[in-house]
Amino acid sequence: MLQFETLKNDPSSHARRGKLTLNHGVVQTPIFMPVGTYGTVKGVMPRSLEEMGAQIILGNTFHLWMRPGLDIMQSFGGLHGFEKWNKPILTDSGGFQVWSLGAMRKITEEGVHFASPVNGDKLFMxxxxxxxxxxxxxxxxxxQLDECTPYETKGHLTTEAEARKSMEMSRRWAQRSKDEFARLENPNALFGIVQGGMFENLRQESLEALVEMDFPGYAVGGVSVGEPKDLMLQIMAHTPHRLPAHKPRYLMGVGTPEDLVQGVADGVDMFDCVMPTRNARNGTIFTRYGDLKLRNARHKTDHQPIDTTCTCHACAGSSGVSWDQGGRDGFSRAYLHHLDRCGEMLGPMLTTIHNLHYYLNLMQEVRNALDTGTFAAFRAQFKADRARGV
Incomplete structure (x- = not known):
């Protein structure tokens, strides 16, 4: 089941405020979806995800197929029962992970033959x-299963002819995915994925073919795969708002806070990216006033929290009161710097909580701005704040 309703449109851009109803609950859009590759968002309890406002999370088809395997998944009635998450879940097709295997896989019209990265078994997707x-x-x-068209192929930039061949196979795979989804009588929702590399004409062809297939929702794939930022922004500006207005639009694997706000302006409803969790584990923290490099020596004696305006557990503690509002229960930058230097697991747990809270709160602020008709002013203030620096 999928129902999508547009609640408001922004007159200054392609941004819109929506409500997405799925079998396991309602999702307010625009939304950021935390990535839970192996059935868990690394270092974060499901309860914490709910407390910070996560409405929908991701699971990774490829990795869950490898481990723990389908027999175990089936015994729990699916991923919700296995990981104890009772809200909506989106799973990717496994295509990107197979594509990432490089020399370990062979792509044909029928599908992808590859060696399992877990035990070397020969497998077929x-x-x-x-x-x-x-x-x-x-x-x-x-x-749907698609082929992620690379920006570079064997040391050279992917040509239009190569991108077309890849896009057309993904289009055929879209129809096969749709046919099998129907045969299985799956009660959930299937999204088609727009491909075409960095070529707008191919993106348009892919888009039109998928719209004709009438999927419940659509995604833009094949961006943030090594291309220059200006080309990614070009595809973001071209494709999302051309997708059907009465269906949800998902931009896959993107990106920075700036990318999310720009993506909303371009008409995107749904985002996911490993950046907030991966960067947290490597000491890069997102804040209202720019990115903070926790490993810098200047933080060794700093009593401030990561972000003085933030109400996450890392910054505000159990009180939920930010530093700027008089709260002093959060963890200091000095303490988090110390945990990182010592390799203590609490460090990346707290920084992950902060980064995810920041992303989810950013999207809440975007939704509030769209609700009140102040999105243009919000964008301007967001850019000014992020440029200020921590």
Missing amino acids: SPEVSMQIQTTLNSDIVM
């Missing part, structure tokens, strides 16, 4: 297999 796996996972949103 096809549109039909991906649909079967995702049906077992019982995710609320299922993604």
Whole structure:
């Protein structure tokens, strides 16, 4: 089941405020979706995710197929029961992970033959297999199997002819995914994925073909795969707002806080990215006033929290009162710097909580601005704040 309703449109851009109803709950859009690759968002308890406002999370089809395997997933009735998350889940198709295997895989029209990175077993992923796996996972949103068109191929930039060949195969795989999804009588929702590399004409062809197939929702894939930032922004500006207005639009694997706000302006409803969690584990923290490099020596004696305006557990402690509002229960930059230097696991747990809270709160602020008709002013203030520096 999927129902999507546009609640408000921003007159200054392609941004819109929406409500997405899925089998496991309602999602207010625009939304950022934390990534839980192996059935967990690394270092974060499900309860903490709920407390920080996560409405929907991701699972990774490829990795969950490898471990723990479909028999175990089936015994729990799917991913929700296995990881104890009762809100919506989106699963990717596994295509990006297979594509990332490089020399370990061979792509054909039928699907992808590859060696398991876990034990070396010879395996095969096809549109039909991906649909079967995702049906077992019982995710609320299922993604078609596609080929992620690279920016570079064997040391040279991907040509238009190469991008076309890849896009056209993804288009055929979209139809096969749709047919198998229907055969399995999967009660959830299947999204088609727009491909075409950095070529707007190919993106348009892919888009039109997928719209004709009438998917419940659509994603823009094949961005943030090594291309220069200006080309990514070009595709973001071109594609999302051309997708059907009455269906949700998802930009896959993007990105920075600036990318999210720009993506909303370009008409995107849904985002995911490993950046907030991965960067947190490596000492890069997102704040209202720019990015903070926790490992810098200047933080060794700093009594301030990560972000003085933030109400997450790392910054405000159990009181939920930010430093700027008089709270002093949060953890200092000096303490977090110390944990990072000592390799203590509490450090990345707290920084991950902060980064995810920042992303989710940013999207809440975006939704509030769209609700009140102040999105243009919000964008201007957001840019000024981020440029100020911590």
